[in-house]
Amino acid sequence: MSTPDTELAIETSGLVKTFGKTRALDGVDLAVPRGIVYGVLGPNGAGKTTAVRVLSTLLRADGGQARVFGHDVRRDPDAVRSRVSLTGQYASVDEDLTGTENLVLLGRLIGYGKPAARERSARLLEAFGLTEAADRQVKNYSGGMRRRIDIAASILNTPDLLFLDEPTTGLDPRSRNQVWEIVRVVVAQGTTVLLTTQYLEEADRLAGRIAVIDHGRVIAEGTPGELKSSVGAGSVHVRLRDAAQRPEAQRLLARVLDAPVEPEPEPVALTARLTGGGTGAGGQGGAEQASRALAELAAAGITVDDFSLGQPSLDEVFLTLTGRPAEQAAGDGDDGKEMAA
Known part of the structure; x- marks a missing residue:
């Protein structure tokens, strides 16, 4: 086969996959640049895992096109497999094997000689903080250690593209942070990572671009900042010096910002939820509104100890796009249709 290449790591157009009457992918369009973490965010059953399995050649799509580094996943699957790795x-x-035994075995299977496989295994175990556990059976590893050994196995041969399918599900915060650091190191070494997740914080912390998938469709795509700005809302947080001035400050802020202003539990604090237009609170319009509000407070003799303007969170973006908060969405999906994939 020919060896085409492209500036994009992944490109899909109208990708469709059905399981019986369930349309797991319903016309997915993606354009994933090289050299970044690309987040695919969505609830259980949204189609994330199905998309990964199609792109990694484990499933055949029922419609549309998909290319990985220019190689068609249907017509040239061997070329795709030579450049990707998957951690499910x-x-x-x-x-029942130790960490070292697992990595050496996999290294031998992909073509390393025994000394080279042992050397590569030792380097990865050290890099992932698993040297002390190298001679322990994996069944005695913690959840975080298992995810780290999984990722180590995926990069025995450094892939051009690494699929990480919900790699931190069920992990405690410390283990999750360890996996995040590993992902950053992998990308810094030149690998593109496609990360599926239902954790908003994970997508926000790691991804350079994010596609939000719901019911098998991409409903939004962009950088985290672009997605946040797209909802056209943000928050102004004010902390006053004198609690007695809070009622007056609340009235003034509501008038200047033309937005609801709510008192916080702290008696000197107020929060206003901006509803500006296309510029959004994170852009120029929101900043101008906040500056006017601060000037009006000063002119009214109201002393402000702290004043901040915040972008919307990804949680607010998700709520706006799907009509439900991420916590609810993460629990109401149908895992079955993706597990069946």
């Missing part, structure tokens, strides 16, 4: 939602290593 569940441990892929042998739990």
Whole structure:
């Protein structure tokens, strides 16, 4: 086969996959640049895992096109497989083997000689903080250690594209942060990462661009900042010096900002939820509104100890796009249709 290439790591057009009457992918369009973490965010059952399995050649799409580094996943699957690696939602290593035995075995299977496989295994175990556990059976590893050994196995041969399918599901905060650091290191070494997640914070912290998928469709795409600005809302937070001035400050802010202003539990604090137009609170319009409000407070003799303007959160973006908060969406999806994939 020919060896085409492109500036995009992944490109899909109208991608469709059905399971019986369930349309797991319903016309997915993606354009994933090289060299970044690209987040695919959505609730359980949204189509994230199905998309990963199609792109990694584990499933055949029923419609549309998909290319990885210019290679068609249907017509040239071997070329795609030579450049990608996949870490799924569940441990892929042998739990009865030690960490070293797992990595050496996989290294031999992909073509390393025994000394080279042992050397590569030792380097990865050290890099991932697993040297002390190298001679322990994986079944005795913690959840975070299992995810780290999984990712280590995925990059024995450094892939051009690494699929991470919900790699931190069920992990405690410390283990999640460790996995995040590993992802950053992998990308810094030149690998593109497609990360599926239902955790808003994870997408916000890691991804250079994000596609939000719901019911098998991409409903929004952009940088985290672009997605936040697109909802056209943000928050102004005010902390006064004198609690007695709060009622007057609340009235003044409501008038100047033309937005609801709510008192916080702290008696000197107020929060206004901006509803500006296309510029959004994070852009020029929101900043101008906030500056006018601060000037009006000063002119009225109201002393402000703290004043801040915040962008909307990804949680607010998700609520706006899907009509439900992320916590609810993460629990109401149908895992079955993706597990069946």
